[in-house]
Amino acid sequence: MNQRNPTISKGIDWLLVWLYIAITCIGIASIFATTYREGDNVVQGFLSLKTDYSRQLLFFVIALMLGTFILLTDSKFFTATANLAYAFGIVLLLLVFPFHSSIKGTKSIIKFGSAFQLQPAELCKLFVNLALAKYLSRVETDFRKTKSQLIAALIAVGPALLSIAQSETGLALVYFSFFLVMYREGLPAAVLIIGFSLSALVVATLVLPANMLALILIGIAGMTIYIMRKQIKRQSGLLASIIIICVICVSIQRFAVPFIFKHVLKPYQVERIYSTIGKDVPEEYAAGTKSEEDPAKALKSKAAQDYNVKQSKIAIGSGGLIGKGFLKGTQTRNGFVPEQRTDFIFCTIGEGFGFLGSFALLGIYLLLLMRIVTVAERQRSVFSRCYAYGVASVIFFHITINICMTVGLAPVIGIPLPFISYGGTALLTFTMLLFILIRLDADRQMVLR
Numbered sequence: 001m002n003q004r005n006p007t008i009s010k011g012i013d014w015l016l017v018w019l020y021i022a023i024t025c026i027g028i029a030s031i032f033a034t035t036y037r038e039g040d041n042v043v044q045g046f047l048s049l050k051t052d053y054s055r056q057l058l059f060f061v062i063a064l065m066l067g068t069f070i071l072l073t074d075s076k077f078f079t080a081t082a083n084l085a086y087a088f089g090i091v092l093l094l095l096v097f098p099f100h101s102s103i104k105g106t107k108s109i110i111k112f113g114s115a116f117q118l119q120p121a122e123l124c125k126l127f128v129n130l131a132l133a134k135y136l137s138r139v140e141t142d143f144r145k146t147k148s149q150l151i152a153a154l155i156a157v158g159p160a161l162l163s164i165a166q167s168e169t170g171l172a173l174v175y176f177s178f179f180l181v182m183y184r185e186g187l188p189a190a191v192l193i194i195g196f197s198l199s200a201l202v203v204a205t206l207v208l209p210a211n212m213l214a215l216i217l218i219g220i221a222g223m224t225i226y227i228m229r230k231q232i233k234r235q236s237g238l239l240a241s242i243i244i245i246c247v248i249c250v251s252i253q254r255f256a257v258p259f260i261f262k263h264v265l266k267p268y269q270v271e272r273i274y275s276t277i278g279k280d281v282p283e284e285y286a287a288g289t290k291s292e293e294d295p296a297k298a299l300k301s302k303a304a305q306d307y308n309v310k311q312s313k314i315a316i317g318s319g320g321l322i323g324k325g326f327l328k329g330t331q332t333r334n335g336f337v338p339e340q341r342t343d344f345i346f347c348t349i350g351e352g353f354g355f356l357g358s359f360a361l362l363g364i365y366l367l368l369l370m371r372i373v374t375v376a377e378r379q380r381s382v383f384s385r386c387y388a389y390g391v392a393s394v395i396f397f398h399i400t401i402n403i404c405m406t407v408g409l410a411p412v413i414g415i416p417l418p419f420i421s422y423g424g425t426a427l428l429t430f431t432m433l434l435f436i437l438i439r440l441d442a443d444r445q446m447v448l449r
Contacts, residue, residue: 010442011441011442011443011444012071013375013438015371016375016434023361023364023418023420024060024063024419026361026364027056027419027420027427028053028060030348030352030420031052031056031341031422032053033326033327033329033332033333033348033352034332034333034340034345035052036327055422055424056422056424056427059424060427062424064431067432067434070435070439071438075439075440075443075446078130078439078440079383081130082130082131083131083134085126088127089120089123089126089128090124090158090162092120093121093124093162093166094162096109096120097165108120108163108166108167108168117425118425119168121159121166121168121172122425122429123425123429124159125171125174125175125429126429128156128159128175128178128390129387129391129394129433131155132152132178132182132386133384133386135152135155136181136185136382136383137381137382143182143186143187144186149182149191153179153182156175156178156179160172160173160176163175167266168414169269170401170414173413173415174394177393177394177396177397178390178393178394179191179192184389185386198252201249201252202252202257204216204253205252205253205257206257206279210253210254217246217249217253221246224242228242269411269413272411272413273411275411307338308344309405309406311338312405312406312408313406313408314331314336315329315331315332315337315348315350315351316346316358316407318330318351319350319351319352319354319357320355321355322355322356322357323350323352323353323357324352324354326353327352329348329351329352330351332347332351341422342414342416342421343405343406343412343414344405344406345416345420346358346406347406349361362399362403365395365399365418369392372395376388376389378441379440379444380444380445381440381446383440384437384441384444387436388437391433391434391437394433397415398415399418401413402421403417418430
């Protein structure tokens with residue numbers, strides 16, 4: 001019996017490949033539905049490279065070529081160069097400061113002429129995932145120790161801080177999705193609980209009056225002390241811990257949140273957050289901003305934030321159960337929805353194909369995520385498993401935040417929908433994230449470090 005020669009297809013998870021192709025094609029069709037105008041020559045539009053859908057198709061072709069190159073690469077290359085790639089990503093983020101171009105309020109883009117631009121904050125997600133997987137897979141890394149946990153957190157949070165300094169808060173938040181990878185590898189659940197509790201406290205600070213929330217926090221502490229009175233008698237330090245936690249929560253509510261909203265966040269970011277919860281920006285948070293100096297500008301800015309989300313909701317809601325049909329959407333086709341091809345691309349699917357079409361897209365995404373998790377759990381290598389969970393976490397975060405933005409459940413923070421939103425850097429980054437996983441999975445019997 002003749003032994004077959006190894007080929008590129010050996011060990012490849014073709015379900016992931018076909019899901020990738022399907023979602024990306026849906027994205028190109030959605031961009032086409034948004035930007036195509038009656039009477040345009042479709043063939044010429046795709047060949048001209050002057051339309052958004054033609055450029056996205058070009059990005060897709062380049063991404064497929066890059067994916068093929070990755071599949072031909074030795075898996076050990078990614079472990080060997082993980083730290084070097086991370087250092088390269090940090091250098092790219094630092095180069096943004098002297099060489100950036102201000103585009104739509106962000107300072108995170110480097111332009112090369114008029115045809116090409118690079119967003120290092122988007123690309124650096126790949127490098128962080130590789131470096132984090134490399135660190136967690138080291139033999140000497142004991143993730144039960146606080147020192148190891150802090151180093152892993154620094155690997156993820158470092159680029160996030162640089163992104164925030166570049167007015168790219170949305171992409172900066174994506175880096176916190178890597179804490180899910182750390183949780184899978186042994187990060188105490190208490191860390192995530194504290195994180196979610198702090199998020200809930202911030203939201204409560206924005207929604208409830210300050211004095212009322214302080215009284216509620218004190219009341220919760222009092223009830224906890226009463227319920228745990230027997231344990232408190234046995235453990236003298238427990239009472240002090242409860243009081244300290246209560247003081248910290250009240251301090252965050254009284255001092256930390258106002259400081260962040262006054263001195264850290266930009267005026268437009270504060271407006272977006274309050275627009276999401278349906279409230280006007282308080283005077284103390286608006287103090288010193290340009291919007292306050294010019295009331296007409298403040299009103300226009302708030303109206304713009306409300307308009308964006310309102311038009312998005314109208315577009316999705318008008319699709320009904322089965323949608324208006326491809327190229328039949330009135331809201332999206334007539335330009336009522338802003339940033340239609342990027343942040344709000346989901347509106348095109350919602351209006352054109354309705355609830356069923358949106359549900360089908362989410363079903364495809366769910367299948368993709370479930371398949372990635374399945375691939376992650378069958379890896380022998382800790383590096384491959386951590387990397388796979390990183391891919392799943394990043395994609396899940398993008399999907400959740402982007403769709404929540406379009407329906408008004410989250411502030412508009414500029415998070416693209418994976419494989420669908422227009423943008424070469426985003427598509428190439430997600431492609432590399434996924435195809436490196438497919439390459440690692442093809443060698444899943446190997447133990448990589």
